[in-house]
Amino acid sequence: MIVNYSKRWRIGDRILKEAGVEFLIKKWVGFPMKKLINGIINFRKNFLHEYRNRFSKLVAGQLPDALLITCCDSRVVPNILVSTNPGDLFVLRNIGNLVPPYQADYQHNTDTSVVAAIEFAVFTLKVSDIIICGHSECGAVSALLDKQFSSDNGALKTWLKYAEPAYKKFQQGLLIDSNLAPHNRLSRINVIQQLDHLQTYPCIAERLQAGTLRTHGWWFDLATANIYHHEPETENFILIDDKKAAKIFSMLFRKSSP
Ligand SMILES: [Zn+2]
Numbered sequence: 001m002i003v004n005y006s007k008r009w010r011i012g013d014r015i016l017k018e019a020g021v022e023f024l025i026k027k028w029v030g031f032p033m034k035k036l037i038n039g040i041i042n043f044r045k046n047f048l049h050e051y052r053n054r055f056s057k058l059v060a061g062q063l064p065d066a067l068l069i070t071c072c073d074s075r076v077v078p079n080i081l082v083s084t085n086p087g088d089l090f091v092l093r094n095i096g097n098l099v100p101p102y103q104a105d106y107q108h109n110t111d112t113s114v115v116a117a118i119e120f121a122v123f124t125l126k127v128s129d130i131i132i133c134g135h136s137e138c139g140a141v142s143a144l145l146d147k148q149f150s151s152d153n154g155a156l157k158t159w160l161k162y163a164e165p166a167y168k169k170f171q172q173g174l175l176i177d178s179n180l181a182p183h184n185r186l187s188r189i190n191v192i193q194q195l196d197h198l199q200t201y202p203c204i205a206e207r208l209q210a211g212t213l214r215t216h217g218w219w220f221d222l223a224t225a226n227i228y229h230h231e232p233e234t235e236n237f238i239l240i241d242d243k244k245a246a247k248i249f250s251m252l253f254r255k256s257s258p
Helices: 002-019 022-029 031-046 048-058 112-124 139-146 151-171 182-198 202-210 245-256
Strands: 066-071 089-094 129-135 214-221 226-231 236-239
Touching: 031 048, 066 112, 089 112, 112 202, 129 182, 139 151, 139 182, 151 182, 182 214, 182 226, 202 214, 226 245
Parallel strands: 066 089, 066 129, 129 214
Antiparallel strands: 214 226, 226 236
16 A cells, blocks of 8 residues: 555656646645655554553543543644543544534534534543633634635634634733733633633533533643643633642632532
8 A cells, every 4th residue: 555655656746847836736745645654654663562552441432531622723732732642631623612602402503513522521421621722823813803704714704703702802902911912812812712601501510510520721822832721710821830730730629629
C-alpha cells in the first residue's frame, strides 16, 4: 500500500512540475497525507510499545475523567496540553466550542450532535466534570466579530448564532481583560456564555445542584501555550501554573461542597 502511495505521489509531483505550480498543488495533492502516513509509521516504530497495553485495556470500555468541549482549531491539542492519555478525556469539538441552549423538542433540531455528546457523557459515562475550553486567535470568534460571511460559509453564520449572546455582552462593554485584543476578549466572554448554556440542560442543572457535577471554563493562549481557568466570582481568568494551582484547587473544593 505504501509503495502504491509513493508511486502516486511521484506521478502527481511530475504533473505538477509540468504545470509549473508544483509548490501550491503539491500541498493539495500529496504532502499532507504523506506527512500523516509517515506519522503513523513513526508512531508504530517509536511509541506503540508504550501504548499497546493501555489501548488493549481500553477495549473493555472507557471511563474518562471529564468531558472537554473545545474548538475544532488544529492548533488546540487537548491531550498534549493537559498531559492526558488515551481514555482520559471525552472530547467534543466544534467550531467555536459552542453549546446550543437546551431545547425540549431537540428531536426536531439540527444541532443534536452536541446534545447527544453531552447526554452520553453525563448519563452513560457519568463524568464528574465538564470543561469548556476556548482559545485565542479563534477564527469562529473573529468571524463573529467581523460579520464577514459569504455564501460559502452560510452554515457557519447560522451556527454562530449560539455565540451571539456573548457578542452582545462584548458590545455592551463587558470587561474580561481590557489588555486583550478584542477578538480574544470576546473569546473569553464566549467561554462564560457557553457555560451558561450548559446549565440550561436539565441533566446538568440537576447534577450541579446536587453537587455531583462541576463545570469549568478554560482559555488557551496560543502565543504562550498557557491555559487559564475561569474564576466565576470575579469573571477573571487565572493562569494555571504551579503558583496558582492551590488557589484553583481550593476554588474547586468550595464549588463541590454542598
Ligand atoms: Zn476556534
